[in-house]
Amino acid sequence: MIHSLFLVNASGDIFLEKHWKSVVSRSVCDYFFEALERATEPENVPPVIPTPHHYLINVLRHRIYFVAVIQSEVPPLFVIEFLHRVVDTFQDYFGVCTEAAIKDNVVVVYELLEEMLDNGFPLATESNILKELIKPPTILRTVVNTITGSTNVGEQLPTGQLSVVPWRRTGVKYTNNEAYFDVVEEIDAIIDKSGSTITAEIQGVVDACVKLTGMPDLTLSFMNPRLLDDVSFHPCVRFKRWEAERILSFIPPDGNFRLLSYHVSSQNLVAIPVYVKHNISFREGSSQGRFELTLGPKQTMGKAVESVLVSSQLPRGVLNANLNASQGTYTFDPVTKLLSWDVGKINPQKLPSLKGSVSLQAGAFKPDENPTINIQFKIQQLAISGLKVNRLDMYGEKYKPFKGIKYMTKAGKFQVRT
Amino acid sequence: MTDSKYFTTTKKGEIFELKAELNSDKKEKKKEAVKKVIASMTVGKDVSALFPDVVNCMQTDNLELKKLVYLYLMNYAKSQPDMAIMAVNTFVKDCEDPNPLIRALAVRTMGCIRVDKITEYLCEPLRKCLKDEDPYVRKTAAVCVAKLHDINAQLVEDQGFLDTLKDLISDSNPMVVANAVAALSEIAESHPNSNLLDLNPQTINKLLTALNECTEWGQIFILDCLANYTPRDDRESQSICERVTPRLSHANSAVVLSAVKVLMKFMEMLPKDLDYYGTLLKKLAPPLVTLLSAEPELQYVALRNINLIVQKRPEILKHEMKVFFVKYNDPIYVKLEKLDIMIRLASQANIAQVLAELKEYATEVDVDFVRKAVRAIGRCAIKVEQSAERCVSTLLDLIQTKVNYVVQEAIVVIKDIFRKYPNKYESVIATLCENLDSLDEPEARAAMIWIVGEYAERIDNADELLESFLEGFHDESTQVQLQLLTAIVKLFLKKPTETQELVQQVLSLATQDSDNPDLRDRGYIYWRLLSTDPVAAKEVVLAEKPLISEETDLIEPTLLEELICHIGTLASVYHKPPSAFVEGSRGVQHRRIPPRAGSVESAESPEVGQSGSSEAPPAVIPSQGDLLGDLLNLDLAPPTATVPSVQPSMQMGAMDLLGGGLDSLMGDESDTLGGDIGGSPSMGAGLGAAPTVMPAALGGAPAVGGGLGDLFDLGGGVGMPTGFYVVPKTLWLPAMKAKGLEISGTFARRGGIIQMDMSLTNKAMSVMTDFAIQFNRNSFGMAPAGPLQVLTPLSPNQTIDVSLPLSTNGPVMKMEPLNNLQVAVKNNIDVFYFSCQFPLSLLFVEDGKMERQVFLATWKDIPNDNEAQFQIKDVHLNSDAASNKLQGSNIFTIAKRTVEGQDMLYQSIKLTNSIWVLAEMRVQTGNPNYTLSIKCRAPEVCQFVYQCYEMVLKN
16 A cells, blocks of 8 residues: 655655655655656656656646655555545645645644555545544634644544545534535647647536535436536435436535536537637748737637637747737747737637747748647636536425526637647 | 744754753643654654653643654654553553544554564454444554554464454444455455455455445455456356446546456456446446546556557447547657557547547657657558558658658658558658668668668669668667668579679678677578578578568457456556566466356357457467468378377367366366366367357367367267376466466377377467477486477467377486476477476386286285375276276276175286386275275385376276
8 A cells, every 4th residue: 555655846855754654765766856857847757657666656736746655556546546635635724735835734734644544545535524633724723722722633533434424524504504516617629720620528527615504415406417428426426316317416525525527528519619710830941930810709609708828839949929919918938939828808899819920040940840729718607518507406404505506618628739 | 833933943952952842841832842853753854862752742631742642653663662662551541542533543553663562562452443342443453454464464363363354344334344355455465375355245245335335445445356356157247247337437536447447357257248248338438538537647547557448348449539639738658658549449430530640749849759659650551451551641741841750760660561561552662762861760770771672673773772871881780780681682682693792791791790699690691591592592581571460569368368357556557467566465366357157158159268368359360371281281190190190189179178278268267167168068069060160269270170170089088988098188387477378288198109288379479489398307207209390380379289299218317296297398489397297197008917926926025015005985986897997097907806795906007117016906886985005116106106096087
């Protein structure tokens, strides 16, 4: 199982280590540093690194490498999922997951890590349970603790640990009972030169923020559940009921959680909300190239496309770009050759465009590679797959909760080839 | 106020200061001090000097302080074992605390203190905690057993903790069950042969129930454990699959992949015509696709596993090509894996799309990725014949870009395309030649030279081109030098008049001026060939080359099967067998996909015989020529040798279907299943099916011969019950140990000649040739009487049966056991060693019947000490039938006496080395147990003679 964990910062220093079995010397990380050195980009470090006696499995989050050391055959996904859980927990406890935050709370971090794994086996990873065991630091609590001498550590066995609903603590009380659901869809697409879609798929999630008193039992139904043929549920969802009736029935965890994630595959027709007209051309023998980019809304069901951000890695031979944006601002970094254009909202009457010329380095050849254009955008009040929640009902408690549902579509990895 | 303040004290008296604070009377100050100590510890500072002071803080009712002290203890106890003892009392006391949280914490921490002295004190509290009323304590205690086992395995066994742990599998609380399974799995890893996780339908049922209710991590442990189980029949395996399928929708990707593993393994047992089988196949695709939308590191592990799944069952993802298209900002390790899978999924239906993508990738920035994309285009051409032309023109387009590494890579793959489709695309050679000067990588240069040599007759200035390379001969890498040598010799054989000088030059460069032995040897061989017999040289050098196979990088089927059983593990990420790495696992059991219990459908489903490899990727199908060749060989064998040479092929049919083929597939499980399959179904197939079915069933070339032989042999077997009994073939050399060569075999004595019958199976991806065999010295001087006759090369997945006559004139050395035989087999790949044991009856000669008088005299002469007595149980033969049967194996009955309803048989045996063995066998009518007394001057053989008796009489 998981032997040890090392946290490594962006400059390659180990700033925290934790061992769950015997102590593994930190020199084991030398193999990781070698891999780090070989990688061209920080993201390109291979996730699994073999060493003579151990395996190192790492994830990079918030510019921190979480390096787990394992010695025997352990499913790597198990380790990676656990590391994700560590990151989430830190974020949950400290608001951010940075080296500074971890150092500021090093004792809590240590207590948390000890509580999350025992002998390399996961012990308590649900945030609800952890928070009962170790209270998150807040300014108020720090003050109270210093005055009264009480501690951050829960003295009682967390109630959820062994119940059939380990994700929920008992005795939850709210004055305002509310349940909010966010349907967020990310659209991943590759569009080719001519504007036709090579592949497009939707990754959707339903995130919930449920603050309800007692033990509420919720059901959530959709207008068009048939869209959801590839789903992953939070453990609270009763799978049999879904199989039989296509209704989500569950006792929710307290607070924020991801109820389900789903995938609408490339085999269904996916609506593409924006289009790009582009003309990026270099002439043989000339040091100038033409650059034209126009954006426009496509299938948006009448909703506005906002927070549009276009970025593109221009060829290495490019020296500078002299462009004119009809709206928003653009920047070009001559070192990394990254062009980014913060467009803002697309006005269908007056399409945003970025036009001008790019100059090549003196003597550079006409570039071979064609830059790819990455686009980010948001569309409020729209789930691009067409998914719609039908109704939400609550059983098991008497009060009337306040309910709300929001939809949003975002660009995931949305790429246009030129 | 934050914890970072704990880091600030770096001045000199730090330890001293902390000491004072730790001993302070104020609780709050103490706690702050311990926090400082912990903070120093986390950054790797040595604060072990504070051990006694920190331990003193342990006696507290403040839980946070207690936990902090425990954290410290776990880190430093090892370095201060004597001091650690001080803590024991508190632990033991805490294990009795009314608060379960504290009981659990105590037992948990105690297990983490890796000090022998402490572990002794741990046993009693642990025993109590394992039976604690609170499940939280029980589940913590279960893990503690694993910890203790890691420190002192013997102690755990002696204290009976393993049994208690096994009992916990039936615990009422699912979390306890999951932890018990996890602990047992970890312990089992260091005890590969112990029956710790003894899975039976009852425990499986409990695990499946717990699976629904435990945490995600527990689900992973349970699923991984389930994957080790072999269901009894297809119904059980279907019901397990049904209960595991909901896990595919879990949010935790590790749960999903573990579930995929269980399903992939168990669906192998389901009949393919079952509706459920199709449903299951459909259910597997979406979760795998979903894994690809996760974080890149998850994607990477998923892709490595999908690579295996696609090789095993390409149908699952055949419609999902698009999800493997590479995104511009994927990390490089994801890009490369996606590319691999795209090629595996490429088919005629989607090739246009794939090619368009690959061409796009070839213009990207990352050099490694671009190279691989260009190679992928070549692999597509070889894989999908219809696309070859398109691929070639795409490659030509890429060559026109003149990007150096793209051109080189393209030339390397075009060489492969030429190999696959000779005489089809040579029109492009001119374009290739234009780029000659830009090639600076050895592989590309070698490829180009090969092309020039191979098509020398169509390239007008081939001699000039090759000559230009020759100038810098000594600076080239070996690869290029060898290629250049061969290419010039080819050129010479094609255009002898103009190139004599060139060839002489290269030969002298290779033989005289080079210190590379490979190059020199090749040079000399060409030289002698050319000087002695140019016609022969032409036949050798310009011989028609075998076509290259579709996919060269497929994982060999046995390994693939094993890896499928290890989906989701490190082994699956590295595509290496689990035994090949990870230090902790001292001897991992090889797992195999269970064969389908083929009792019912054997007749109509030709895959039964080889269920494991039935889905194996397209293997090289033996050509018609091979088949004929084999048959002819059999027919043309010289008449005197008919018995020994035809016999083996007859044997083969029966033996291979019953023994070899299944044995090799079933591996360890054969014990349980051998029974039903070893029956008649294969015979039925052999008799009833037309020859067209047979090759499919056997998957190997000599199938037809085998099928026919089968009939003969069975006929013979029934007609002459007194023949020499031949033990069914057993696996002598598993493919895993011999780079894909698998040998199973047996011994027989036919017409006074000892023979070793072997089935050689090629489970690797390449052809095997040049077989030879040798024995180590052995007790009876057995040695091959002739060379090992493997006439045709052994293609992948093919099985050849050979029979090797043995003599007993070889060198003698006593072996342990006496009948042990150590064998070395060589082929073009390597030399492999194995040992096998032959039945002693092999050495019983035909003239072993002793004169009565001599018998009596000898019997008296041999001292009584040399007499050994044995019981042969459960023989239902009368004395005459038995003696008849024994005679078939050259055990001769000399006399028979009946005393009080008891038959006494006096028998003699002569071994090849002229040792006489005398025996007296007592048979009582109605009693199935025989008494056998054996006398011999060399008493060590008695045991083995007895074994022969038993073997002959019981079969």
